[in-house]
Amino acid sequence: MAPEDAGSASRASPAKGPFWSCLSCRLISGAALIGSGVWVYLGPRKIMQQRRVPPNMWQVTQITFAFGLICWGVVVMIDPAGKLKKDVK
Template sequence: MSTPETLPVPPGSVSPAAGQMFGSCWSCRILSGGGLLLGAGYVFLAARKVMRQGGTTSIGTVAQVAFAASLAAWGVVVIADPVGKSHRKA
């Protein structure tokens, strides 16, 4: 099995940098990060709905809230792209 570094690149195309998923595509980062943030909101509101109805807070509800928080954090990281900005370009 060949790795992405050893695959031939067609002439006239640009090879993406290793480890960069979105590169410098601002709209790609906004779209995917926004989708993750909206997904986090949906999961959180589903857990909140159970709590508002007076149900007991089970471990499943706590897991939903924690998962929503992790989705939101992932969305912020995708939008902010801290890894791409931390390297100094000479």
């Protein structure tokens, strides 16, 4: 291995894993996260509708966590970090 090859290899950006290059893997895992977020959201929502009471702190925490799961699923599906590639010359 020539010395100039070793220097260029250390400057190269690390390659993404095989998971992020697979569209079907991203769609399945993103859909699973969105589905779990909807399931978590429907728990406290059902209680609030049945009892006709305002949400308590635990229910607000569950709903916030559910929206976090849904957003995470959307981010996994669209993969915005993979589209922001810098051209280094």
